[in-house]
Amino acid sequence: MLGSRLATLILLIGVTPIVARDAVESRTPPEKISLAALGARLFTDPSLSKGGKTACSSCHMPSRSFTDGRARSIGDSGIQTRRNTPTLLSVSRRATYFWDGAEAEFQAAVQRPLFDPDEMGNVSADALVVRIRLAEDYESDFARAFGSPEITLTRIGEALAAYIRDIDEASRHAAAAEKPSLTSQQLAGRRIFSGKAGCGMCHAGPALTDEAFHNTGLAMPGEAAADTGRFSVTGDPSDAGRFRTPSLRAVASTAPYMHNGAFADLDMVIRLYERGGGSPWVRDQAEEADPVARNMASVSPLLAPFVLTEDERNALIAFLKKL
Incomplete structure (x- = not known):
């Protein structure tokens, strides 16, 4: 236990040990x-x-x-x-x-x-x-x-x-010491990560994040539990619905995903991005006139739809599991 102490009690008269109430206690200095x-x-x-x-x-x-x-x-x-x-x-x-x-x-x-x-x-x-x-x-x-x-x-x-x-x-x-070799499937996944899927635009650098805030289309304006994200800190309507880019380190063991835990597995996350993000909307003219609601109902321009085959999707997941 971190809080344990080493203590030594030596009570001697001559060479004969005794027990005494007023004996002087000698302790080793705490480490x-x-x-x-x-x-x-x-x-x-x-x-x-x-x-x-x-x-x-x-x-x-x-x-x-x-x-x-x-x-x-x-x-x-x-x-x-x-x-x-x-x-x-x-x-x-x-x-x-x-x-x-x-x-x-x-x-x-x-x-x-x-x-x-x-x-x-x-x-x-x-x-x-x-x-x-x-x-x-x-x-x-x-x-x-x-x-x-x-x-x-x-x-x-x-x-x-x-x-x-x-x-x-x-x-x-x-992670640096391991330097894992990648299978052909994982190498294919890495190419998709950096290429067709565009993951590397935001998930870059040693921590696999751009340190920025983006709207992925998962923040719905007008809902009782609506989360305005970065706007709650800055007060800038353009930040409404934006959330930090999370690190992808150990991503295979950190499910569920997204700021609200909406997706149970990596396959669901990839399919969101294949669609170009979520599909939020404003419900009436009042929300359309509200800059906060309007920005919450938008999606980052970095998110463009793309198409993966089942093999490509599996390859991307295999690569993500090595991060």
Whole structure:
């Protein structure tokens, strides 16, 4: 256990051991632990949530490439959130964070879910810090990681950020070291990815994302649960319905897909793009006159219909599964 201590009690008079109430206890100095090790403990601790039921790892499961397998995540209140849980692989070097780019700084992004009422639900930093202080051995672990036992929100965020960076870097190194050879089918899929299907226009670079926001035609204006995406951050009507381009790292194990988890498998995603994206619409003149609704009902000009044979579609899926 990360919070365990090594302690040695030596009670000697001459050479005869005895037990005494007022004996002097001698302890070995506590070993240092890394910030990432402390972050790993915090990451799996439901004490970080208001109700004590939800840990970071409840939605970001290591066994699912740090996603949860749900269309949309379940918060500490037991209520389904608005959006799909994205993988934490490739996140530490992003330009902005979350599907709508709500944060531009990594540590702020790490702390944000702690206070989101739909996620971990904390209402104040003070209440969160008190719960962690009351948990067994955390002061010892903070002392071993930071050099002093003070527990603060900033330190909690630093430890969580260190852990997420650690898993991100480890996965990058593993991917670079593996250098998998591709079968003829996967090579064909790579050509389709970069060519006919146009996936590489947005899914490019080491993290397989252009760091931009696009409307794929899945945001329907006028619905009760309509998600305006990037517009909710910028207030710019042209951003309505736009969502971040997700990384495709480990994409085979991060289903379901899209910001709302609408598609259960990669075949469904590819067929969406074959059609040139979704088919949103404005329902009446009022929506037509509303720039937010009108932009939500549009589709990125980068999405043009294309046709794949069944063999080509299977080849593209085979390549995606190697990413």
